Structure formats: C-alpha cells, structure tokens
Amino acid sequence: MTVEPDPSMPRLALDPFSPQVLENPFPAHAALRDAGPVVWLPAIGCYAMARFDHVQAALKNWQIYGSGRGVGLSDFARETPWRPPSLLLETDPPIHDRTRGLMNRVASLAALRKLMPQWQEKAMSLVSAYADGQPFDAIPAVAEGFPLSVFPDLIGLRDEGRDNLIPYATVAFNAFGPRNALLAEAMKAAEGATLWVAESCKRENLKPGGWGMQVYQAADDGLCTHDEAERLVRSFLTAGVDTTVNGIATLLHGFAQFPGEYQRLRGDRALLRKAIEESLRWGGTIQTFFRTTSQAVEVEGNVIPEGAKVLLFLAAANRDPRHWDQPERFDIGRNASGHVGFGFGIHQCLGQMVxxxxxxxxxGALLAHVAEIRATGPIEYRLNNTLRAIGALPIAFVPA
Structure with missing residues (x-):
C-alpha cells in the first residue's frame, strides 16, 4: 500500500472511478487541476496529476514514472495481472525499446499510406449509404462499422467473429481501473471475446501478409521469441480498436455540437488534420493512465515517495486552461500540437497512426458526401474505467 502523504499535500475526497465522475468527468477534472500540481486521492489510495505541464512531463519521464509495474491501479510488483502484461504498454526500456522498435517497423507510416486509397474507398461507400438526411446511430453504423471493415484485414485476422474486438477492448481498458462493477460486468460480457482474441493471435489463425504474420516473421528472424510475438499481436488488438472507434465518434460529435466548425472545414480543407488533432484533444478518448514512481520525486514542493501509484489525468490536461485558450471549445483552427490524447513520450499509443x-x-468521405452533420437526439456514454466512450450518437448526414 502507498504510504499516506505529508499532511500539507492537497487531497480530494473524490473517486475518479465512481459512476458519477465517469458519466461527467469535467467538474472532477477542474477540481483536481485547481487543488494543486499533485493531489492525494484517499478513495483509491494514490496520487494524481491533472495539469497539462505536469502530466506531459510525467509521461515523458519514464525513468521516474515507470510503466513496468502496470499502467492501471493494480501494482504488478504486488498483484498478479488479469492477463500477461503488454510488452509495449506495460514495460520500460530496455525491453520496451526492443519490442517497440520491432512493432514500429511492422506498423510503419509507409505501409499505412499504401492502404489509404482502399480505406478512402470504403469510407466513401459507408458515408454515402447514410447521407440521406435520415437519423441514425453513428456508433454502430460508422464509428464501429468503419474500423471493423478495415482494421481486421490490416492485422490479418480470420473473418468470423471480428465483432469480438469491441467487447475485448472494452474489458482491456476497464481493467486499468479498480476491480469494480464495471470491470466485472465487462469481463462477464467478454468471456467469449477474450477466448476468440487469444485464438486469433496464434500464428496458425492469422492470414498471410497482415501485420500479425509479419510479427511472427520477425520472431523467425530472432527479433523476439514466438511467445512474445503472440503477445505483441494481441497489443495491436487493444491499441487499434477502441481508441479509433472513440476517435471517430468524438470527431462526429464535435462537428454535430459545433456545426460552424464543420462548415469551416468544408470551406478550408487544409484544416483537416488540425480538426483531427483538435478532436483528440477536446474529446478525451483516453481519460487516465497510471504510472509507478521508481524513486521519490518532488513536484513543486510536493514529494511523491518511491513505489507510489500516480494517476495521470490525460483528458483533464487536454482541457487545462493554464495551457489552452477556451479549452472546452472545439476549434479546428487551434494548434493542438503536443496534446496528450494518445499519451506522450515512448509509451504513446501504438495505434495512433492507424x-x-x-x-x-x-x-474526407464526410466532406465529399455530407453538407451538414446534425444532432438528432441526446448523446449517451458507455461508462469505462479508462475511456470516455460514446455509446449512442444520434445524428443525420444532410447530403451535399
């Protein structure tokens, strides 16, 4: 257990994993930022940081804020992980340098660029089918539908059972929080999905030519063991699904909530990539990740002891008014460079390029087919211990 902090350290009586906070995290984020650079959270027995400068600095400083003891509340030095730790997300150098280097070689920008014409064609077909002005739920139709139409083929997954990727990713991200009701429900719902993923990551079940088989070929070349290859393929399935699903959902939500910004993009398509980065900053797809201190560290006069869990509020940092002007506004002209929506430093999300x-x-497909993205009902969130996941997004695509 983490030693209680000095009495002078700010503390807040809030549980960041309570349903109330997960449903609407913004008041808690503001309270955390205002309380101080480091805050003690008695409800979960750990330290927290929510201001942009401190969160970004901690994410960069893997030497002090390590990932090898887990990036969730569970401390791998004291508890057994629910599944074998990720060789990317839950390791530090030198192991991390070796495995990340291998994966970066497979998941290269050049390889993705070759696929873009095919992805653009599929996106055009999907969007055009809904561009009739009629209300629909964009989560299953588009936010989930598009990634599930392209990502499994990228990895080389078998055709049957691909819908298991969504519940598996849901339980994986829930597991970074406490062992609460959300995790229990997700694990029960994903029993079959977890088994499907385990089987799908085996060499004999992967299609030739995909990123999964390329990882095994790297193992043949001696760059990793074959057991490590299976775990690395599994990392693709966590990093490349829910983050992308929620990224697309947040982008659509931003355009529906701020219709002027979509019209601004239609008038200046050079803002497309800025719009994507702004949605990643504004939406807070990844809410939090933990780190464990390798030594005592002082942050503006507040001492965090060695071996302490520190909860980094990425989404709170991305809306910190100390760093961002009008952070609650979705502004596609903003320079959102340096945001921590996908983390920062050596442990940035593997699936960020995807x-x-x-x-x-x-x-691009929206701009080609849709004149307006119109909200047609209230948004609903699917509570998750780590993600800000939109569960229902009723909208209409007004045809161009």
Missing amino acids: ARMEMEAMT
Whole structure:
C-alpha cells in the first residue's frame, strides 16, 4: 500500500472511478487541476496529476514514472495481472525499446499510406449509404462499422467473429481501473471475446501478409521469441480498436455540437488534420493512465515517495486552461500540437497512426458526401474505467 502523504499535500475526497465522475468527468477534472500540481486521492489510495505541464512531463519521464509495474491501479510488483502484461504498454526500456522498435517497423507510416486509397474507398461507400438526411446511430453504423471493415484485414485476422474486438477492448481498458462493477460486468460480457482474441493471435489463425504474420516473421528472424510475438499481436488488438472507434465518434460529435466548425472545414480543407488533432484533444478518448514512481520525486514542493501509484489525468490536461485558450471549445483552427490524447513520450499509443489515418479517410468521405452533420437526439456514454466512450450518437448526414 502507498504510504499516506505529508499532511500539507492537497487531497480530494473524490473517486475518479465512481459512476458519477465517469458519466461527467469535467467538474472532477477542474477540481483536481485547481487543488494543486499533485493531489492525494484517499478513495483509491494514490496520487494524481491533472495539469497539462505536469502530466506531459510525467509521461515523458519514464525513468521516474515507470510503466513496468502496470499502467492501471493494480501494482504488478504486488498483484498478479488479469492477463500477461503488454510488452509495449506495460514495460520500460530496455525491453520496451526492443519490442517497440520491432512493432514500429511492422506498423510503419509507409505501409499505412499504401492502404489509404482502399480505406478512402470504403469510407466513401459507408458515408454515402447514410447521407440521406435520415437519423441514425453513428456508433454502430460508422464509428464501429468503419474500423471493423478495415482494421481486421490490416492485422490479418480470420473473418468470423471480428465483432469480438469491441467487447475485448472494452474489458482491456476497464481493467486499468479498480476491480469494480464495471470491470466485472465487462469481463462477464467478454468471456467469449477474450477466448476468440487469444485464438486469433496464434500464428496458425492469422492470414498471410497482415501485420500479425509479419510479427511472427520477425520472431523467425530472432527479433523476439514466438511467445512474445503472440503477445505483441494481441497489443495491436487493444491499441487499434477502441481508441479509433472513440476517435471517430468524438470527431462526429464535435462537428454535430459545433456545426460552424464543420462548415469551416468544408470551406478550408487544409484544416483537416488540425480538426483531427483538435478532436483528440477536446474529446478525451483516453481519460487516465497510471504510472509507478521508481524513486521519490518532488513536484513543486510536493514529494511523491518511491513505489507510489500516480494517476495521470490525460483528458483533464487536454482541457487545462493554464495551457489552452477556451479549452472546452472545439476549434479546428487551434494548434493542438503536443496534446496528450494518445499519451506522450515512448509509451504513446501504438495505434495512433492507424486511428489518425482512419479518421482522415472518414473525414474526407464526410466532406465529399455530407453538407451538414446534425444532432438528432441526446448523446449517451458507455461508462469505462479508462475511456470516455460514446455509446449512442444520434445524428443525420444532410447530403451535399
């Protein structure tokens, strides 16, 4: 257990994993930022940081804020992980350098660019089918529908059962929080999905030519073991699904909530990539990740002891008014460079390039077929211990 902090350290009596906070995190984020650079949270027995400068600095400083003891509340030095730890997200150098280098070689920007014409064609077909002005739920239709139409083929997954990727990613991200009712419900719902993923990551079940088989070929070349290859393929399935689904959902939500920004993009398509980065900053797809201190560290006069869990509020940092002007506004002209929507430093999300390029293909299709993205009902959130996940997004695509 983490030692209680000095009495002078700010503390807040809030549980960041309570349903109330997960449903509407923004008041809690403001309270955390205002309380101080480091805050003690007695409800979960750990430290927290929510201001942009401190969160970004901690994410960069893996030497002190390590990931090898888990990036969730569970401390791998004291508890057994629910599944074998990720060789990317839950390791530090030198192991991390070796595995990340291998994966960066497979998941290269050049490889993705070759796929863009095919992804653009699929996005055009999907958007045009809904561009009739009629209300529909954009989550299953578009935000989930598009990634599930392109990502499994990228990895080389078998055709049957691909819908298991959504519940598996849901339980994986829930597992970074406490062992609460959300995690229990997600694990029960994903029992079959977890088994499907485990089988799908095996070499004999992967199609030739995909990123999954390329990882095994790297193992043949001695760059990793074959057991490591299976775990690395599994990392693709966590990094490349829910983050992309929620990234597309947040982009659509931003355009529906701020219709003037979509019209601004229609008038100046050079803003497309800025719009994507702004949606990643504004939407807070990834709310939090934990780190564990390798030594005592002082942050503006507040000492965090060695071996302490620190909860980094990425989404709160991305709306910190100390760093961003009018952070609650979705502004596609904003320079959102440096946001921590996908983390920062050596542990940035492996799937970030996939997410960005899928979002780019989707946005291009919207601009080609849709004159207006109109909200037609209230948005609903699917509570998750780590993600800000939109569960229902009723909108209409007014045809161009």
